[in-house]
Amino acid sequence: MPVTDFSLAGKVAIVTGGSRGIGRSIAIGLAEAGADVALAARKPEALAEAAGAVEATGRRALAVPTNVRRLDELRGLVERTQNELGRVDILVNNAGTNPVYGPIQDVDEGAFDLVMNTNVRAVHSLSNFAREAMLAHGEGGSIVNVSSVGGYLASDVIGAYSVSKAALIMLTQVQAKTWGSDGIRVNCIAPGLIKTEFARALWDDERTLEAATRDSALHRIGEPDEMAGAVVYLASRAASFVTGQTLVLDGGRRL
Numbered sequence: 030m031p032v033t034d035f036s037l038a039g040k041v042a043i044v045t046g047g048s049r050g051i052g053r054s055i056a057i058g059l060a061e062a063g064a065d066v067a068l069a070a071r072k073p074e075a076l077a078e079a080a081g082a083v084e085a086t087g088r089r090a091l092a093v094p095t096n097v098r099r100l101d102e103l104r105g106l107v108e109r110t111q112n113e114l115g116r117v118d119i120l121v122n123n124a125g126t127n128p129v130y131g132p133i134q135d136v137d138e139g140a141f142d143l144v145m146n147t148n149v150r151a152v153h154s155l156s157n158f159a160r161e162a163m164l165a166h167g168e169g170g171s172i173v174n175v176s177s178v179g180g181y182l183a184s185d186v187i188g189a190y191s192v193s194k195a196a197l198i199m200l201t202q203v204q205a206k207t208w209g210s211d212g213i214r215v216n217c218i219a220p221g222l223i224k225t226e227f228a229r230a231l232w233d234d235e236r237t238l239e240a241a242t243r244d245s246a247l248h249r250i251g252e253p254d255e256m257a258g259a260v261v262y263l264a265s266r267a268a269s270f271v272t273g274q275t276l277v278l279d280g281g282r283r284l
């Protein structure tokens with residue numbers, strides 16, 4: 030056995046929000062490392078395109094239209110992955126949302142629930158289903174949650190999102206502590222500003238882009254493909270003694 034083993038050959042991964050942006054890059058990265066990948070998101074067309082990109086690496090892909098806010102669809106995602114790809118070894122909880130912009134007192138109950146149900150509750154539920162699938166084959170597994178630097182920095186304009194991403198950092202620690210004895214490691218990444226549709230309002234705004242560029246050690250914002258390597262590492266045997274951790278991928282913005 031090599032001292033450093035980043036291979037995911039023979040593994041099966043699920044990536045939520047795998048149809049575009051960071052999740053699409055992560056799905057391709059996991060496939061490049063040898064995993065077959067089930068991709069979940071709501072819109073089937075983008076999902077099919079991303080599944081094609083995974084298959085282009087030579088690995089199997091399964092596109093499963095899923096709204097992560099629906100419990101039955103999360104259960105179905107794990108079941109279809111088991112039935113059609115054979116097992117579940119890796120789960121990347123990447124789907125996330127932020128429908129509101131403004132001070133926290135203006136976030137109504139519906140919007141608050143939407144953010145928390147998508148960014149936190151869905152991760153809780155899907156991780157529970159994936160854990161059952163990992164226990165079924167008895168070889169353990171690895172879960173990677175996608176938080177944000179917003180989980181560390183209080184925002185006065187996307188406050189509910191900050192609250193949800195902070196919760197995800199602690200959910201990661203709680204899952205890791207509880208499931209270590211199951212052979213399941215749980216870690217988290219916290220991206221900074223990354224050039225995706227989700228963050229367009231930020232990087233499209235000259236002043237925000239200028240501040241993000243000036244304040245980061247690398248003097249630029251990130252690309253979605255730059256998130257995948259950390260997830261491959263955390264999912265692989267190379268990270269076999271790492272659990273409960275959050276890796277900040279922000280080009281040194283918080284230094």
Ligand SMILES: NC(=O)c1ccc[n+]([C@@H]2O[C@H](COP(=O)([O-])OP(=O)(O)OC[C@H]3O[C@@H](n4cnc5c(N)ncnc54)[C@H](OP(=O)(O)O)[C@@H]3O)[C@@H](O)[C@H]2O)c1
Binds near residue numbers: 046069070219
């Ligand atoms: N971009 C950044 O600067 C940044 C920074 C820090 C953290 N993040 C986090 O990174 C993750 C990915 O963000 P991104 O920038 O790649 O966003 P994106 O390009 O908008 O992609 C979001 C993905 O999530 C899916 N999705 C959204 N709501 C969903 C739902 N209810 N059920 C199932 N899938 C859903 C989307 O597909 P459908 O719309 O078809 O469902 C899409 O595949 C999020 O958790 C985000 O909070 C992003």
